Amino acid sequence: MMMSVKLEREPEPGASQAQTPDGDSARDPDGRLRRAATYASVTVAALLIAGKFGAYLSTNSVSILSSLIDSSVDALASVVTLISVARALKPPDFAFRFGHGKAEPLAALIQSAFIVGSALFLGYESLGRLFEPRPVGDISVGLWVMAVAIALTLVLVLFQRWVVRRTASLAIGADSLHYSGDMLLNAAVMVSLLLGHWTGQAFWDPLFGLGIAAFLVWGAVGISRTALDVLMDRxxxxxxxxxxxxxxxxxxxxxxxxxxxxxxxxxxxxxxxxxxxxxxxxxxxxxxxxxxxxxxxxxxxxxxxxxxxxxxxxxxxxxxxxxxxxxxx
CATH class of the missing domain: 3.30.70.1350 (Cation efflux protein, cytoplasmic domain)
Known part of the structure; x- marks a missing residue:
């Protein structure tokens, strides 16, 4: 006697099967959490870009430029995450009977490519300024912007990590890793500005820029490995x-x-x-x-x-x- 039975997930007790406007089942609170995390990510990224752009114009600091580039990449990555999460949450259909869940690791892989590209550009800029140092302007604006950026990013990361614990979302986990790195990056920018101001040496700024570029590449490698594991059915x-x-x-x-x-x-x-x-x-x-x-x-x-x-x-x-x-x- 040989039998094969496909056992589907059953709805949670008391869960509603009403459809939301985008076609997802209202029984999925995890879906709402994923969307909330992606909306928060895009909003914070936009605020950080605006603040850091103003700080860069005020200071001409390559460290702040590196942070601005990273935030711009994060904003693009957050939009990719937003789209991928919306796609991943769609129910299975006739063309995709296993569902669309792998849109998330695919988005994480795209994010890693964005990060590597921004790191290469940052490394190029930092090397140029290391051999041809440029003075950094008034650092007070830069310090204030970096402090606010750290506070905003900390709130976002704590929320994202809570969502990841609830949903195990790979795309949001990758996004959270970006912003966790941003907190270190913003702190490094503050240190580089202060060291340059205290010592009068211009090399601190591009030196920290190179370190940040290396950190971004290291994070991108980790994200891509995790995403490939899921895409390759590890x-x-x-x-x-x-x-x-x-x-x-x-x-x-x-x-x-x-x-x-x-x-x-x-x-x-x-x-x-x-x-x-x-x-x-x-x-x-x-x-x-x-x-x-x-x-x-x-x-x-x-x-x-x-x-x-x-x-x-x-x-x-x-x-x-x-x-x-x-x-x-």
Whole structure:
């Protein structure tokens, strides 16, 4: 006896199925949080660009220019995030039956390209000013703008991190990483302005600009690696896979599992495995047991889609586990 059952996510108890104007289900509070985080990000980015542009005109500081460039890239990245989140939250359709969740890691990959481009430009400008130093003007405006920027960014990052904990959004997580870096960048700009003012040496400004450029590239590499892992269907961490195995084996009727495959969908996880059951069970009994196991897995992974293929225990057939290439090392 061999059966394959696709187990879909059920709506949360008491959740409404009314449709919102954009077509998303009103039962998804995570969607509202994702949108709120992206709107906040775009708003803060616009405010930072305006303030830093004025500060750059006042000081002619390459460090402030670096911060202005970074904020401009962040604004563009935030718009990309806004579009990608709206796309990712669309329900599955006939053309995309797995949904649109991977729009988020795709946006994160685009963001990393923006960051690298801005870092290269910043590095070029900083090297030029390192060999041909230019005096920095009145730093008071720059210091005030950087202080306000740090305060605004801190509030945004705290909100974004709270949203990421609730939704596990990769795109918002990448956006939050940008702005976390911005806080360090803004602090570095303040230090470079003060050092240049106290020592009278102009090299501090471009030197900090080079350091900030290197920091941006480092962050972009991390973002792109995470995004590529999701786009390439990398397995979930070993700890999460072990958790699935333990949950399945904890059911008294389970005789084991094999061919466990997991991946991130961008909005959640996809978990698929072959469940081994006693061969004498009826179809109805096997289905009931599968429902119970699926419920326990979904309780541990609330955003997961679970696919379970049922097999009689001891069946000798071709398995994915036997075809996998051994891990190196």
């Amino acid at each position: 397995e979930l961490p070993d700890g999460e896979r072990t958790r699935v195995v333990d949950l399945v084996n904890a059911h008294p009727a389970s005789r084991g599992l094999h061919d466990l495959r997991t991946r991130s969908t961008g909005l959640g996880q996809h978990i698929e495995f072959h469940l081994e059951l006693d061969s004498h069970l009826s179809l109805l009994e096997a289905h009931a047991i599968t429902d119970e196991i699926e419920s326990s897995v979904r309780a541990a992974f609330p955003n997961a889609d679970v696919t379970i293929h049922q097999e009689p225990a001891g069946l000798d057939d071709e398995r994915l586990d036997h075809r996998l290439r051994p891990r190196r090392g």
